[in-house]
Amino acid sequence: DAMVIQNPRYQVTQFGKPVTLSCSQTLNHNVMYWYQQKSSQAPKLLFHYYDKDFNNEADTPDNFQSRRPNTSFCFLDIRSPGLGDTAMYLCATSRVEQGLGADNEQFFGPGTRLTVL
Amino acid sequence: GDSVTQMEGPVTLSEEAFLTINCTYTATGYPSLFWYVQYPGEGLQLLLKATKADDKGSNKGFEATYRKETTSFHLEKGSVQVSDSAVYFCANTRAVGGSNYKLTFGKGTLLTVNP
Numbered sequence: 001d002a003m004v005i006q007n008p009r010y011q012v013t014q015f016g017k018p019v020t021l022s023c024s025q026t027l028n029h030n031v032m033y034w035y036q037q038k039s040s041q042a043p044k045l046l047f048h049y050y051d052k053d054f055n056n057e058a059d060t061p062d063n064f065q066s067r068r069p070n071t072s073f074c075f076l077d078i079r080s081p082g083l084g085d086t087a088m089y090l091c092a093t094s095r096v097e098q099g100l101g102a103d104n105e106q107f108f109g110p111g112t113r114l115t116v117l
Numbered sequence: 118g119d120s121v122t123q124m125e126g127p128v129t130l131s132e133e134a135f136l137t138i139n140c141t142y143t144a145t146g147y148p149s150l151f152w153y154v155q156y157p158g159e160g161l162q163l164l165l166k167a168t169k170a171d172d173k174g175s176n177k178g179f180e181a182t183y184r185k186e187t188t189s190f191h192l193e194k195g196s197v198q199v200s201d202s203a204v205y206f207c208a209n210t211r212a213v214g215g216s217n218y219k220l221t222f223g224k225g226t227l228l229t230v231n232p
Contacts, residue, residue: 006160042206042222043161056160090160096218104210104218105151108160 003027004109006091012115013081021076021112023091032074033106034066035090043090049074050096081116088113119144123207123223130197130230136225138192140181140207148209150174150183150190150222155204164192164205197230204228 004025013019023032030051035043047056049068063085065077076089092106125137142148149168153161165174170185179194190207207223 004160040227041227042224045219048219086127090205094218104149105163105166106220108153108162111160113158 004091004093004107006089006109006112008112009110010113010115012117014117015083016080017103019078019081019114021072021089021091021114023076023109024072025091025093025107025109026072027093027095028071029093029095029107030071031094031096032068033092033094034064034074034076035092036085037088037090037111039087042047046076061070078114081114083116084115086114119148119209119221121207121209121223123205123220124226125224127227127229130228132199132230133196134230136192136194136197136201136228138205138207138228140190140192140223142162142190142209142221143190144188144209150181151208151210152179152181152190152192153206153208155206155225157203161206181204197228199230199232202228202230214216 007022033048034046036046037043040109045057046060046064047066063079068074068099088111090111091109094104121142142174151166152164155161156162161222165175165176167183173182181190181192183190204227206225206226
């Protein structure tokens, strides 16, 4: 089945130790998103790739970076995790075709639960 | 700017009870509207969607109708089951501008269904 896969599902890191989260998709979607979701809150968009173009949200800290080496893969790098970065990180994808309206359903992966100690 | 307001939870019901979770939105233009469900420890799954006014989205016994006149997209189910216990998010796409594919989420409503 076509899907969005995230690895690892659980990650524990130490304060200040860089960490990379991985997302892959078999849907051949052109847009990939990274969200941060803290406990009992809505997902918050960090950034997204529209094809190869990186789009950062205005309030995303510089500590968060992303790479998309090809259509299928996208990585979230946290350069120096702080305790406040403990959260679920969700990857999502969608197929966007400009001019065809706003019906752009997003498909989510299962998430990576990150704990910073 | 665009926003989504949904009923604050938690909502606790007995099995077979009727469910309504209210959702209203503000948007310029004509957004698409979504309900996503999140089971404990998992990512979000699309539950249903509607892309234009008066459309009704439905799935697994859940329904929601896109009401442009009241800017609402309330989620309903006639008879809930224990397995429906989850967090429900209402969302819309930003309807104008170059980034009209981004989602704006409500804060989520935790539903607990007791046997």
